Every structure is written in C-alpha cells, then in structure tokens.
Amino acid sequence: MSVSEIEKYGKINNMYKVFLDIDESSESNVKPMLTNIASKWLELPNGFLASNTMDGDEIYIPNLHMINLVIGN
Known part of the structure; x- marks a missing residue:
C-alpha cells in the first residue's frame, strides 16, 4: 500500500483527503490492517x-478524528 495523493478537503479547515493505492494481492489484508x-x-x-464521535471508537493515530476508506472509485 502506498500514498498516491494528498489534497486539502475544501469543506472543513485542517482536513485532508489521502488516496492510497493498494496492491490487489494485499486487498485481503485491509480488514486486519484497519484494527x-x-x-x-x-x-x-x-x-x-x-x-472518534462513534460510540466506543478510539482512533490510534494522534490528531486523526475520522477516516473514510472508500474501496474502488
């Protein structure tokens, strides 16, 4: 997996969209990686x-408040 692009998320200050490229052979490892x-x-x-606004959810990366992982385009 590698970062292919980072861009500002225009709707909210200090938020960014990060695009990842995931090798097809690694797709089955996505769920375990999420933990x-x-x-x-x-x-x-x-x-x-x-x-971090979901009940009982803890994000382990400092200053990361939400992540939305979209599979495909």
Whole structure:
C-alpha cells in the first residue's frame, strides 16, 4: 500500500483527503490492517468508516478524528 495523493478537503479547515493505492494481492489484508488504526469500524457498501464521535471508537493515530476508506472509485 502506498500514498498516491494528498489534497486539502475544501469543506472543513485542517482536513485532508489521502488516496492510497493498494496492491490487489494485499486487498485481503485491509480488514486486519484497519484494527491497527481504530478500535471500531462501520462497514459501508463501498468501504469503511471510523470516527472518534462513534460510540466506543478510539482512533490510534494522534490528531486523526475520522477516516473514510472508500474501496474502488
């Protein structure tokens, strides 16, 4: 997995969109990797969401308040 692009999220100050490229052979490792980022994930039809405003969710990366992982385009 590698970072392919970082851009400011125009709607909210100090927020950024980070785009990751995930090798097809690593796709099955995405769920286990998520447990290293946050304690609780909401599974969406096209990805995953973790937020420190969700009940019982703890994000382990300092200053990261929400992550929305979209699978595909």
